[in-house]
Amino acid sequence: MPELPEAEANRRRIEDQCLNRTIEEAVPGDNVTYIDLPGDNEAKRLVGRRFTETHRHGKLIFAGSKTGPWICVHLGMTGSLIPFDEGEDEQPGATKFLIRFEGSRALAFRCPRKLGWLRVVDSPEEEIERIGFGPDAMAISRDDFVEVIGGTNGAVKSALIEQKKIAGVGNLWSDEILFAMGIMPGRKASELDEKTLRKMHGVMQDTLAAVMDTNADYSQLPDSWLISHRKVGAECRKCGGTIAKKTVGGRSAYHCDSHQS
Ligand SMILES: [Zn+2]
Structure with missing residues:
Protein backbone atom coordinates (compact mmCIF):
# COMPACT_ATOMS: atom_id res chain seq x y z
CA MET A 1 0.00 0.00 0.00
CA GLY A 132 -8.64 15.74 9.83
CA PHE A 133 -5.13 14.48 9.07
CA GLY A 134 -2.33 15.34 11.48
CA PRO A 135 0.95 16.99 10.43
CA ASP A 136 2.98 15.44 7.62
CA ALA A 137 5.53 12.92 8.91
CA MET A 138 8.40 14.81 7.24
CA ALA A 139 7.27 18.16 8.67
CA ILE A 140 6.30 17.32 12.26
CA SER A 141 8.72 18.77 14.83
CA ARG A 142 10.58 16.57 17.28
CA ASP A 143 8.70 18.06 20.25
CA ASP A 144 5.30 17.54 18.62
CA PHE A 145 6.23 13.95 17.72
CA VAL A 146 7.21 13.19 21.33
CA GLU A 147 3.94 14.67 22.57
CA VAL A 148 1.70 12.96 20.02
CA ILE A 149 3.25 9.47 20.15
CA GLY A 150 4.18 9.56 23.83
CA GLY A 151 0.65 10.62 24.68
CA THR A 152 -0.88 7.52 23.09
CA ASN A 153 -2.10 4.64 25.23
CA GLY A 154 -2.09 1.96 22.53
CA ALA A 155 0.68 0.09 20.71
CA VAL A 156 3.46 2.21 19.23
CA LYS A 157 2.88 0.76 15.75
CA SER A 158 -0.81 1.73 15.90
CA ALA A 159 0.18 5.25 16.99
CA LEU A 160 2.64 5.65 14.10
CA ILE A 161 0.08 4.66 11.46
CA GLU A 162 -2.84 6.70 12.83
CA GLN A 163 -3.14 9.37 10.12
CA LYS A 164 -4.94 11.77 12.47
CA LYS A 165 -1.83 11.83 14.66
CA ILE A 166 0.86 11.87 11.95
CA ALA A 167 0.12 11.67 8.22
CA GLY A 168 2.15 9.45 5.90
CA VAL A 169 3.40 6.38 7.78
CA GLY A 170 1.58 3.10 7.09
CA ASN A 171 2.02 -0.60 7.71
CA LEU A 172 5.27 -1.14 5.80
CA TRP A 173 7.33 1.81 7.01
CA SER A 174 6.11 1.65 10.61
CA ASP A 175 7.57 -1.87 10.76
CA GLU A 176 10.84 -0.61 9.26
CA ILE A 177 11.11 2.26 11.75
CA LEU A 178 10.53 -0.06 14.73
CA PHE A 179 12.95 -2.64 13.31
CA ALA A 180 15.63 0.06 13.09
CA MET A 181 14.79 1.23 16.63
CA GLY A 182 14.86 -2.31 18.10
CA ILE A 183 11.35 -1.82 19.51
CA MET A 184 8.55 -4.39 19.33
CA PRO A 185 5.51 -3.09 17.38
CA GLY A 186 3.16 -4.00 20.23
CA ARG A 187 5.04 -2.01 22.90
CA LYS A 188 2.88 0.63 24.56
CA ALA A 189 3.75 4.04 23.15
CA SER A 190 3.18 5.73 26.50
CA GLU A 191 5.85 3.51 28.11
CA LEU A 192 8.63 4.74 25.81
CA ASP A 193 10.87 7.34 27.43
CA GLU A 194 11.44 10.77 25.94
CA LYS A 195 14.97 9.99 24.74
CA THR A 196 13.67 6.98 22.78
CA LEU A 197 10.85 9.01 21.25
CA ARG A 198 13.21 11.80 20.25
CA LYS A 199 15.43 9.25 18.51
CA MET A 200 12.41 7.64 16.82
CA HIS A 201 11.45 10.99 15.28
CA GLY A 202 14.85 11.08 13.54
CA VAL A 203 14.69 7.43 12.49
CA MET A 204 11.20 7.97 11.02
CA GLN A 205 12.29 10.96 8.93
CA ASP A 206 15.60 9.32 7.89
CA THR A 207 13.80 6.14 6.84
CA LEU A 208 11.18 7.98 4.77
CA ALA A 209 13.84 10.27 3.25
CA ALA A 210 15.98 7.28 2.23
CA VAL A 211 13.00 5.66 0.46
CA MET A 212 12.17 8.96 -1.26
CA ASP A 213 15.79 9.24 -2.43
CA THR A 214 15.28 6.02 -4.41
CA ASN A 215 11.87 7.21 -5.70
CA ALA A 216 10.46 4.24 -3.78
CA ASP A 217 12.54 1.69 -5.72
CA TYR A 218 12.92 -0.89 -2.95
CA SER A 219 15.68 -2.78 -4.78
CA GLN A 220 17.98 0.18 -4.07
CA LEU A 221 17.45 0.04 -0.30
CA PRO A 222 20.11 -1.43 2.00
CA ASP A 223 20.14 -5.20 2.43
CA SER A 224 20.15 -4.76 6.21
CA TRP A 225 16.64 -3.28 6.12
CA LEU A 226 13.59 -5.34 7.06
CA ILE A 227 11.93 -4.73 3.69
CA SER A 228 14.48 -6.95 1.90
CA HIS A 229 13.59 -9.90 4.19
CA ARG A 230 10.02 -9.21 5.18
CA LYS A 231 8.98 -12.85 5.39
CA VAL A 232 8.19 -15.13 8.31
CA GLY A 233 11.21 -17.32 9.04
CA ALA A 234 13.71 -15.14 7.13
CA GLU A 235 17.01 -14.38 8.79
CA CYS A 236 17.43 -10.91 10.30
CA ARG A 237 20.38 -9.23 8.53
CA LYS A 238 20.98 -7.06 11.55
CA CYS A 239 21.44 -9.71 14.23
CA GLY A 240 20.91 -13.20 12.80
CA GLY A 241 17.54 -13.55 14.55
CA THR A 242 14.36 -14.72 12.84
CA ILE A 243 11.70 -12.54 11.24
CA ALA A 244 8.24 -13.18 12.70
CA LYS A 245 4.78 -11.73 12.20
CA LYS A 246 2.06 -10.86 14.64
CA THR A 247 -1.12 -8.84 14.57
CA VAL A 248 -1.02 -5.43 16.22
CA GLY A 249 -4.15 -3.29 16.16
CA GLY A 250 -5.58 -5.48 13.39
CA ARG A 251 -2.52 -5.07 11.14
CA SER A 252 0.30 -7.49 10.30
CA ALA A 253 3.47 -6.44 12.08
CA TYR A 254 6.74 -7.98 10.87
CA HIS A 255 9.60 -7.84 13.36
CA CYS A 256 12.78 -9.61 14.49
CA ASP A 257 12.20 -11.88 17.47
CA SER A 258 15.71 -11.23 18.72
CA HIS A 259 16.90 -7.60 18.52
CA GLN A 260 13.47 -5.97 19.00
CA SER A 261 12.07 -5.86 22.51
ZN1 LIG B 1 17.36 -8.89 14.46
Missing part, protein backbone atom coordinates in the same frame (compact mmCIF):
# COMPACT_ATOMS: atom_id res chain seq x y z
CA PRO A 2 1.45 3.35 -0.98
CA GLU A 3 2.65 5.47 1.94
CA LEU A 4 4.42 8.83 2.10
CA PRO A 5 7.48 7.95 -0.05
CA GLU A 6 5.38 6.24 -2.72
CA ALA A 7 2.95 9.20 -2.79
CA GLU A 8 5.96 11.51 -3.17
CA ALA A 9 7.23 9.51 -6.18
CA ASN A 10 3.79 9.97 -7.80
CA ARG A 11 3.74 13.68 -6.97
CA ARG A 12 7.15 14.14 -8.62
CA ARG A 13 5.88 12.58 -11.85
CA ILE A 14 3.07 15.16 -12.04
CA GLU A 15 5.46 17.97 -11.13
CA ASP A 16 7.86 16.89 -13.90
CA GLN A 17 5.39 16.05 -16.63
CA CYS A 18 1.99 17.72 -16.14
CA LEU A 19 2.47 21.35 -15.08
CA ASN A 20 1.59 24.43 -17.13
CA ARG A 21 -0.49 22.64 -19.74
CA THR A 22 -4.13 23.66 -20.29
CA ILE A 23 -6.56 20.92 -19.33
CA GLU A 24 -8.87 20.09 -22.25
CA GLU A 25 -10.82 17.23 -20.74
CA ALA A 26 -11.28 15.49 -17.38
CA VAL A 27 -13.34 12.31 -17.61
CA PRO A 28 -13.97 9.05 -15.75
CA GLY A 29 -12.36 5.89 -17.11
CA ASP A 30 -13.92 2.44 -17.47
CA ASN A 31 -15.63 0.41 -14.76
CA VAL A 32 -15.95 3.19 -12.21
CA THR A 33 -18.78 1.98 -9.98
CA TYR A 34 -17.88 1.99 -6.28
CA ILE A 35 -14.98 4.40 -6.57
CA ASP A 36 -15.00 7.97 -5.29
CA LEU A 37 -14.50 10.22 -8.35
CA PRO A 38 -15.67 13.76 -9.21
CA GLY A 39 -19.10 14.08 -10.82
CA ASP A 40 -19.49 15.80 -14.20
CA ASN A 41 -19.85 19.31 -12.77
CA GLU A 42 -16.82 18.89 -10.48
CA ALA A 43 -14.71 17.43 -13.28
CA LYS A 44 -15.66 20.34 -15.57
CA ARG A 45 -14.15 22.78 -13.09
CA LEU A 46 -10.74 21.52 -14.22
CA VAL A 47 -11.29 22.19 -17.93
CA GLY A 48 -9.50 25.29 -19.20
CA ARG A 49 -7.30 25.43 -16.10
CA ARG A 50 -3.63 24.52 -15.65
CA PHE A 51 -1.83 22.82 -12.83
CA THR A 52 0.99 25.16 -11.85
CA GLU A 53 2.02 23.48 -8.59
CA THR A 54 1.79 20.24 -6.67
CA HIS A 55 1.67 19.41 -3.00
CA ARG A 56 1.80 16.30 -0.84
CA HIS A 57 0.54 15.83 2.69
CA GLY A 58 1.10 12.37 4.14
CA LYS A 59 -0.29 9.99 1.55
CA LEU A 60 -2.40 12.67 -0.19
CA ILE A 61 -1.25 14.09 -3.53
CA PHE A 62 -2.47 17.44 -4.82
CA ALA A 63 -2.11 19.28 -8.15
CA GLY A 64 -3.62 22.70 -8.83
CA SER A 65 -2.91 26.41 -8.86
CA LYS A 66 -3.01 29.40 -6.50
CA THR A 67 -6.65 30.12 -7.35
CA GLY A 68 -7.69 26.43 -7.53
CA PRO A 69 -9.32 24.10 -8.17
CA TRP A 70 -7.05 21.20 -7.20
CA ILE A 71 -7.20 17.48 -7.62
CA CYS A 72 -6.66 15.55 -4.39
CA VAL A 73 -5.68 11.90 -4.82
CA HIS A 74 -5.44 9.05 -2.33
CA LEU A 75 -3.84 6.00 -3.95
CA GLY A 76 -5.56 3.43 -1.74
CA MET A 77 -3.98 -0.05 -1.94
CA THR A 78 -2.85 -0.20 -5.56
CA GLY A 79 -3.34 3.23 -7.15
CA SER A 80 -0.87 5.30 -9.13
CA LEU A 81 -0.74 8.46 -11.23
CA ILE A 82 0.78 7.89 -14.65
CA PRO A 83 1.53 10.69 -17.13
CA PHE A 84 1.65 9.46 -20.73
CA ASP A 85 1.38 10.69 -24.32
CA GLU A 86 -1.70 9.62 -26.24
CA GLY A 87 -0.86 8.29 -29.67
CA GLU A 88 2.62 7.26 -28.49
CA ASP A 89 1.98 5.35 -25.26
CA GLU A 90 -0.86 3.01 -24.47
CA GLN A 91 -3.35 4.23 -21.87
CA PRO A 92 -2.49 2.49 -18.60
CA GLY A 93 -4.83 -0.34 -17.61
CA ALA A 94 -7.43 0.20 -14.86
CA THR A 95 -7.54 3.97 -15.54
CA LYS A 96 -10.38 5.32 -13.40
CA PHE A 97 -9.95 9.00 -14.23
CA LEU A 98 -8.24 10.65 -17.16
CA ILE A 99 -7.06 14.24 -17.53
CA ARG A 100 -6.18 15.32 -21.07
CA PHE A 101 -3.93 18.34 -21.48
CA GLU A 102 -3.31 20.39 -24.63
CA GLY A 103 -1.19 18.43 -27.11
CA SER A 104 -0.95 14.70 -26.48
CA ARG A 105 -0.07 14.65 -22.77
CA ALA A 106 -2.52 12.96 -20.42
CA LEU A 107 -2.58 11.92 -16.78
CA ALA A 108 -4.14 8.59 -15.80
CA PHE A 109 -5.30 7.76 -12.30
CA ARG A 110 -4.97 3.98 -12.15
CA CYS A 111 -6.75 2.18 -9.35
CA PRO A 112 -7.21 -1.54 -9.99
CA ARG A 113 -8.73 -2.36 -6.60
CA LYS A 114 -10.81 0.84 -6.41
CA LEU A 115 -9.80 1.61 -2.85
CA GLY A 116 -8.26 4.96 -3.74
CA TRP A 117 -10.08 8.11 -4.72
CA LEU A 118 -9.75 11.37 -6.65
CA ARG A 119 -11.62 14.55 -5.74
CA VAL A 120 -11.76 18.11 -7.03
CA VAL A 121 -11.17 20.46 -4.09
CA ASP A 122 -10.73 24.19 -3.51
CA SER A 123 -7.38 24.03 -1.70
CA PRO A 124 -5.05 21.48 -0.09
CA GLU A 125 -5.28 23.23 3.30
CA GLU A 126 -9.08 23.05 3.41
CA GLU A 127 -9.14 19.41 2.32
CA ILE A 128 -6.48 18.31 4.84
CA GLU A 129 -8.44 20.03 7.60
CA ARG A 130 -11.74 18.56 6.43
CA ILE A 131 -10.30 15.03 6.48
